[in-house]
């Protein structure tokens with residue numbers, strides 16, 4: 281069989297994480313038979329996003345404007361700066377609706393073994409931004425993995441020596457979680473970081 | 480936040496089966512940050528397939544040519560006709576590489592409760608095709624569900640009364656399966672349909 285447009289589509293769907301040959305096949309036929317309108321909308325949305333997205337000039341998240349929605353909003357508190365590892369993490373924090381400050385989006389995390397240093401992920405630009413005289417608290421929201429913690433420690437060191445208040449997201453037991461579902465390290469952190477109950 | 484192109488893409492990704500809000504978000508950022516080239520290829524493949532795919536004039540599967548690869552192949556045995564419920568099932572049987580005949584692709588299965596009758600899924604066209612004087616065996620490969628079986632029974636009735644040989648895919652225990660993994664109905668079918676061992 282010569283490769284036809286169905287096969288080309290099946291192969292192209294493999295770009296989606298976790299989609300193997302069999303589910304790519306299923307997805308292709310679903311799109312072509314039952315979801316033609318949604319499929320065209322999806323194709324256009326991908327093309328359009330790829331063409332128009334860029335990095336926000338101020339916080340470096342992905343946006344289709346020179347300044348992202350958050351940076352362009354005059355009601356945000358510009359004394360607070362939350363540091364995240366990626367545009368997706370920025371969006372996740374926005375969705376919690378618990379934060380009214382601004383962001384700085386790093387391009388990933390420090391990884392000395394792979395030769396990824398502070399400059400590679402934009403920490404030099406962060407230090408400049410955080411010491412602009414307006415920011416007074418920097419909230420570190422990098423991941424709670426080894427590399428995320430390393431990145432947070434490195435930034436904290438640099439910023440506290442410059443006299444800024446540096447905080448970190450709280451560690452603990454996830455909401456809705458049974459204690460047996462979390463690892464002992466998390467449980468230990470939750471114990472040492474305990475707070476007044478229902479305050 | 481006004482909806483931007485990222486949000487439009489996240490919403491559009493929901494067309495994929497099994498993709499909820501959270502995984503749509505993850506997919507969007509993966510495509511935009513780490514898979515830009517593959518994402519554009521995917522967008523083009525979807526558009527291109529939607530524009531060019533049609534039904535094969537002979538077997539009604541999806542193809543980008545007037546005749547699909549199978550129908551256009553003069554080496555296929557045109558005395559054998561395999562009836563399937565969908566273009567995906569046709570492709571699955573092709574991939575087994577056990578079949579050298581032609582196909583007839585129904586538009587689904589009979590469903591009296593939903594008012595889907597023989598004409599709606601193309602059984603009238605199938606009867607015409609199967610009685611062209613060239614076909615001598617019709618292999619029913621509809622699903623082994625209630626509706627697939629009903630469809631197979633209906634077609635078998637029509638065709639045997641016209642003097643054609645009608646066969647059905649074998650029922651039994653799946654290859655690689657333990658007996659305890661199949662239901663008793665399947666096991667009963669496998670027993671009554673038993674064949675000479677290793678023949």
Ligand SMILES: [Zn+2]
Pocket residue numbers: 336337338339340341347348349350351352
């Ligand atoms: Zn911004």
Ligand SMILES: [Zn+2]
Pocket residue numbers: 535536537538539540546547548549550551
């Ligand atoms: Zn065909």
